[in-house]
Amino acid sequence: MDSENHNPRRRFRKWFKGKHKRADHNQLSQVSDGGEDESEDNLDDILFQSMEMDPCTSTIELRVFVGTWNVAGRSPIGSLAVDLDEWLNLKDAADMYVLGFQEIVPLKTRNVIGAEDPTEARNWNLLIGKTLNNEYGCNWLTPIWHPIPSENYHYVRNSEPERRMSNNKTSMREQSRSQHENPKGVSKYKLMASKKMVGVFISVWMKSDLVSKYYISNVKVCSVACGIMGYLGNKGSVSVSMTIEGTSFCFVVAHLASGEKKGDEGRRNHQVSEIFRRTSFPRSPADDDIPHPLTILGHDRIFWFGDLNYRLYLEDNSARQLIKKLDWRALQEFDQLHREREYGGVFQGWEEGAIEFAPTYKYSSSNCNRYSGGVPSRSGEKQRTPAWCDRILWYGKGLTQLSYFRSESKFSDHRPVSALFSTQVEVVNSTNPRMVSRHTILPTIPPPVETEQSNHDEAESTLISLIVKDLEASPTHNTRCIEQIDDSDCS
Numbered sequence: 001m002d003s004e005n006h007n008p009r010r011r012f013r014k015w016f017k018g019k020h021k022r023a024d025h026n027q028l029s030q031v032s033d034g035g036e037d038e039s040e041d042n043l044d045d046i047l048f049q050s051m052e053m054d055p056c057t058s059t060i061e062l063r064v065f066v067g068t069w070n071v072a073g074r075s076p077i078g079s080l081a082v083d084l085d086e087w088l089n090l091k092d093a094a095d096m097y098v099l100g101f102q103e104i105v106p107l108k109t110r111n112v113i114g115a116e117d118p119t120e121a122r123n124w125n126l127l128i129g130k131t132l133n134n135e136y137g138c139n140w141l142t143p144i145w146h147p148i149p150s151e152n153y154h155y156v157r158n159s160e161p162e163r164r165m166s167n168n169k170t171s172m173r174e175q176s177r178s179q180h181e182n183p184k185g186v187s188k189y190k191l192m193a194s195k196k197m198v199g200v201f202i203s204v205w206m207k208s209d210l211v212s213k214y215y216i217s218n219v220k221v222c223s224v225a226c227g228i229m230g231y232l233g234n235k236g237s238v239s240v241s242m243t244i245e246g247t248s249f250c251f252v253v254a255h256l257a258s259g260e261k262k263g264d265e266g267r268r269n270h271q272v273s274e275i276f277r278r279t280s281f282p283r284s285p286a287d288d289d290i291p292h293p294l295t296i297l298g299h300d301r302i303f304w305f306g307d308l309n310y311r312l313y314l315e316d317n318s319a320r321q322l323i324k325k326l327d328w329r330a331l332q333e334f335d336q337l338h339r340e341r342e343y344g345g346v347f348q349g350w351e352e353g354a355i356e357f358a359p360t361y362k363y364s365s366s367n368c369n370r371y372s373g374g375v376p377s378r379s380g381e382k383q384r385t386p387a388w389c390d391r392i393l394w395y396g397k398g399l400t401q402l403s404y405f406r407s408e409s410k411f412s413d414h415r416p417v418s419a420l421f422s423t424q425v426e427v428v429n430s431t432n433p434r435m436v437s438r439h440t441i442l443p444t445i446p447p448p449v450e451t452e453q454s455n456h457d458e459a460e461s462t463l464i465s466l467i468v469k470d471l472e473a474s475p476t477h478n479t480r481c482i483e484q485i486d487d488s489d490c491s
Helices: 008-019 025-032 036-041 043-051 080-088 109-113 119-132 172-181 208-213 264-278 316-324 328-332 336-342 456-460 463-473 480-487
Strands: 057-070 096-102 152-154 189-197 200-207 216-225 236-244 247-255 301-307 390-395 399-406 417-428
Touching (some): 057 080, 057 301, 057 390, 080 119, 096 247, 096 301, 119 189, 119 200, 189 208, 189 216, 189 236, 200 208, 200 236, 200 247, 216 264, 236 264, 247 264, 247 417, 264 336, 301 417, 390 399
Parallel strands (some): 247 301
Antiparallel strands (some): 096 200, 152 189, 189 200, 236 247, 301 390, 399 417
8 A cells, every 4th residue: 555544634534524515515625725735734723623613602681670769878678569560570570689778777877887777778678589489478577497697698518419400490408498488389580699898789680490400600799889988888889790500690789979079080990990999809719710700801791770869960950841841861861871881981981871861869759759949949858850861771782772771760869770681691512522631532433444555553643532632632622611711701
């Protein structure tokens, strides 16, 4: 036989060309046009491009409800359950509910500088849980078997094999516990994370069946106090970081500096910069081996919402005239946050949906649809120009806002604001060849032709070993999945 049959690399190339002649005809023709040497240089590239035709990830759609509400220091009592049900729009239920609150306690000195009291956070979580899970059968203050955790809580996942069982069955012990927590059966929504700092509070819920179906990891919380003297918690943020399959999410609830005097927007901008700088989600020994973002901007999908307190560059009377005309587009031209986004401010590049609702602040009092102040103003009433203080922004690809609206609860001097999003989540296909060791993804090679040539040892050596050796000498042949893992750590 000629020397070609004695060369394992050439024999493999000949087999590979025949095997993939139809699938990769154009590509192989381009390679062969370059001559024999070029074919050898690009052999491994062709091999791995062929095996990467099937993506290593698929995409699912999740509907995420994001809401913000300044409740003016009031406890969740009375008829609030009805208001909450209307706000959450459960007739068109989302997959996730991410709720941010401000002033869940009055911003008095003892609350700002004293120890954190978990009572109000627990009460809000309890009411939200009952609302989402339709547990209206008893008074909302009725104790439950396993009380919802207080102001600092984050979901700790079960082991992956348990959560990825195809039948999604729970153990008898888990079923028994769920029945105690919810007599009607397993809860529809599960608390994933909760964090309180003075009056700022976040509560994240997800459908229980999705928690069981998808891999959720690295759920972390963080708070940044930047109020009085720059470090007290009357103003600041609480944040949640979490990864759903291969996509990282960050939810930031903020309560920024108030005031409508000239220059007050500068204080708000400074606090935003501080929140960006000081929010972190450090790794811990309990983390899994999946890298997670350490900062806000390191995440794939980011939501920033709350009482951001941005006002209007407009006199009170002129603003009220535009409100009477329902001319929201003209009014928004004077909005401070709009200018920050459009003209190189702290939120440049961030997205917000079209505002097609009235300003959400400041209403005269509870159970009132009249803005505070105006001419003539009532005795003892604060003069405030109406403004869109309560906002929802987002950043990142793979997000589509489906709706942006305010609700009409008169529980406080703010109206709650909500947005519904559709977001793409990358689901890793663990059975895809690219997620397996490269020693196992190579095609089966036909046995070598028996010969009597002198370099018999070379001919008998496996082609797989030869190719793996080439790969180890050429780091450029790493798979795209490995590159994605490496890139996700660069936050």
